[in-house]
Amino acid sequence: MATLEIRDLHVSVETEQGPKEILRGVDLTIASGQTHAIMGPNGSGKSTLAYSIAGHPKYTITSGTVTLDGEDLLEMSVDERARAGLFLAMQYPVEVAGVTVSNFLRTAKTAIDGKAPSLRHWVKDVKGAMDNLKMDPEFAERDVNLGFSGGEKKRHEILQMELLKPKFAVLDETDSGLDVDALKVVSEGVNRVRENSEVGVLLITHYTRILRYIKPDFVHVFVDGKVAAEGGPELADELEANGYDRWTSASV
Amino acid sequence: MTETYTIEGGPVELHRSSFDVADFPLPTGREEDWRFTPLDRLRGLLEDQPSGAELSWTTDLPEGVTLTSVGAEDALLRTVPKVFDRVGALALQNSTGAVVVKVAANAELDRPVVLKLHGSGADVVWGHIVLDVGANSRAQIVIEHSGTTRYAGVLSVLVADGAKLTLVGVQGWDRDAVHAQHVNVRLGKDATIASTQVTLGGDLVRFVENVEYTGTGGDAEMAGLYIADAGQHQEHRLFVDHSAPKCRSNVVYKGALQGEGAHTVWVGDVMIRATAEGTDTYEMNRNLVLTDGTRADSVPNLEIETGEILGAGHASTTGRFDDEQLFYLQARGIPEEEARRLVVRGFFAELIHRIGIPDLQERLLTAIEAELGGEPEAAIGAVNQ
Numbered sequence: 001m002a003t004l005e006i007r008d009l010h011v012s013v014e015t016e017q018g019p020k021e022i023l024r025g026v027d028l029t030i031a032s033g034q035t036h037a038i039m040g041p042n043g044s045g046k047s048t049l050a051y052s053i054a055g056h057p058k059y060t061i062t063s064g065t066v067t068l069d070g071e072d073l074l075e076m077s078v079d080e081r082a083r084a085g086l087f088l089a090m091q092y093p094v095e096v097a098g099v100t101v102s103n104f105l106r107t108a109k110t111a112i113d114g115k116a117p118s119l120r121h122w123v124k125d126v127k128g129a130m131d132n133l134k135m136d137p138e139f140a141e142r143d144v145n146l147g148f149s150g151g152e153k154k155r156h157e158i159l160q161m162e163l164l165k166p167k168f169a170v171l172d173e174t175d176s177g178l179d180v181d182a183l184k185v186v187s188e189g190v191n192r193v194r195e196n197s198e199v200g201v202l203l204i205t206h207y208t209r210i211l212r213y214i215k216p217d218f219v220h221v222f223v224d225g226k227v228a229a230e231g232g233p234e235l236a237d238e239l240e241a242n243g244y245d246r247w248t249s250a251s252v
Numbered sequence: 253m254t255e256t257y258t259i260e261g262g263p264v265e266l267h268r269s270s271f272d273v274a275d276f277p278l279p280t281g282r283e284e285d286w287r288f289t290p291l292d293r294l295r296g297l298l299e300d301q302p303s304g305a306e307l308s309w310t311t312d313l314p315e316g317v318t319l320t321s322v323g324a325e326d327a328l329l330r331t332v333p334k335v336f337d338r339v340g341a342l343a344l345q346n347s348t349g350a351v352v353v354k355v356a357a358n359a360e361l362d363r364p365v366v367l368k369l370h371g372s373g374a375d376v377v378w379g380h381i382v383l384d385v386g387a388n389s390r391a392q393i394v395i396e397h398s399g400t401t402r403y404a405g406v407l408s409v410l411v412a413d414g415a416k417l418t419l420v421g422v423q424g425w426d427r428d429a430v431h432a433q434h435v436n437v438r439l440g441k442d443a444t445i446a447s448t449q450v451t452l453g454g455d456l457v458r459f460v461e462n463v464e465y466t467g468t469g470g471d472a473e474m475a476g477l478y479i480a481d482a483g484q485h486q487e488h489r490l491f492v493d494h495s496a497p498k499c500r501s502n503v504v505y506k507g508a509l510q511g512e513g514a515h516t517v518w519v520g521d522v523m524i525r526a527t528a529e530g531t532d533t534y535e536m537n538r539n540l541v542l543t544d545g546t547r548a549d550s551v552p553n554l555e556i557e558t559g560e561i562l563g564a565g566h567a568s569t570t571g572r573f574d575d576e577q578l579f580y581l582q583a584r585g586i587p588e589e590e591a592r593r594l595v596v597r598g599f600f601a602e603l604i605h606r607i608g609i610p611d612l613q614e615r616l617l618t619a620i621e622a623e624l625g626g627e628p629e630a631a632i633g634a635v636n637q
């Protein structure tokens with residue numbers, strides 16, 4: 001069992017008008033095996049939370065802590081966080097020309113495990129995971145995310161999650177831009193990882209749609225840079241029916 | 253890659269070509285084709301001074317290939333393309349003849365032709381090499397430069413009808429070498445060239461590469477990559493002259509710059525004349541700036557005299573290392589240094605892989621890794637193995 005613990009997290013970004021606070025005291029605790037949905041309107045700071053945990057240089061942590069199994073994540077570089085067991089599935093995966101998916105996956109796996117994977121098992125694992133995500137084998141020889149469609153990029157993110165086996169995965173709007181078929185394939189991928197490992201998942205989304213396929217244990221409503229309400233899956237149903245108005249108007 | 257620095261050029265300056273040194277007065281540095289070049293660092297290559305010095309040659313000639321020296325009066329030398337600047341004219345005049353590498357018509361070579369040219373002195377060396385690639389032949393020709401010298405060379409590349417040539421040039425010079433080179437390509441009907449120039453070493457390297465077509469169906473892939481370290485000047489100027497219909501050209505040059513005073517210049521001129529209907533052309537230059545204190549000049553120029561073309565375009569980007577790529581790779585556990593190497597290697601790998609000579613590709617990739625790892629001497633060692 002491991003725990004990802006976020007305590008009173010405050011984060012700002014630099015703007016032309018000076019620093020602007022985006023996160024205003026976030027508290028969240030995620031244990032292994034749990035799935036937490038973070039739901040909130042646009043601009044509420046959901047993605048900032050994802051990128052801050054992963055260590056994107058654009059965001060400045062002004063106070064608070066993030067620990068994984070008691071280890072201070074904020075003291076670590078981006079790659080150290082990943083090697084500590086954190087994974088971020090990005091909303092906008094980045095193109096890397098000249099680096100094939102196959103080379104990228106092997107390099108990442110080697111870095112995470114601290115040793116190269118056994119060739120025989122690795123080839124089988126990659127092929128199996130790609131089959132499951134309905135990805136054509138020729139994907140392996142394409143350059144990372146280059147010319148991928150929106151759906152292909154998201155499948156590629158979940159492929160990495162399956163192969164890198166993180167302790168905690170933050171999925172940042174993985175459902176955005178997916179049609180129903182792609183959403184099912186991607187959700188099944190996430191569910192497979194949940195079944196086959198002890199991964200804790202932080203599922204960030206604007207819409208309740210993906211929650212039909214990935215059942216959360218907890219739902220947090222995120223408004224104005226912090227958690228405004230918390231509950232079980234039933235909270236998602238209420239959001240589906242009534243939207244965010246109740247919390248956004250309350251915060252005015 | 254972020255586009256932080258782009259120069260869009262204007263119309264193509266009319267390119268004057270000649271065999272006669274008198275047609276090219278001593279440049280002042282204000283001329284369009286000299287304005288980026290530090291003339292003093294050419295160290296005598298603009299002066300009309302005879303020299304008997306030569307580079308030493310090591311060659312590997314497969315069956316179907318002959319190598320001969322011809323005198324200045326040889327008929328072949330009156331048929332080669334003219335040159336475009338004073339250094340080229342001086343090289344033609346003072347080399348008093350040429351080395352002719354001839355690939356027999358219809359030959360299909362079983363291995364690459366390799367010419368290794370090594371410099372080991374401070375004297376000025378003038379040189380002229382003619383690659384005479386016979387009709388319907390298939391050949392790969394590699395010209396590797398190493399050592400130190402002050403060398404002005406003209407490479408006349410005559411690709412006859414239906415022939416297919418892969419040409420690779422490697423500038424693996426010692427740090428103090430000076431090299432000014434013309435590469436003049438003439439393509440016959442349905443002739444193809446895939447050229448890659450790799451410039452790593454030297455103090456000053458300046459390439460002037462020109463392509464002309466004598467019939468329809470000519471196809472020129474002109475690629476290059478360069479890595480400039482502190483204080484190095486690397487310049488590549490291309491001119492593709494589309495005068496024949498239904499020909500194709502694609503120019504791709506990629507460079508990386510690191511260290512104080514590293515300076516690269518890329519000028520890509522494409523002229524589509526009124527007679528060149530059905531032309532398809534594209535040119536691209538991308539520069540990756542790895543440290544402060546460098547300068548990348550990139551000037552694509554395109555002039556079109558007919559509307560009846562298939563395509564014509566150009567692109568130029570000069571950018572910093574992309575932080576978002578770095579974040580993405582690091583977020584997958586890959587340490588920063590390795591992530592950088594992966595991205596830069598990827599940046600160049602595309603050009604290396606299409607050379608089609610595996611052991612040379614391996615050497616070049618090793619050299620590039622060493623260059624980017626901050627070990628230019630090891631890089632030169634690796635490339636000249």
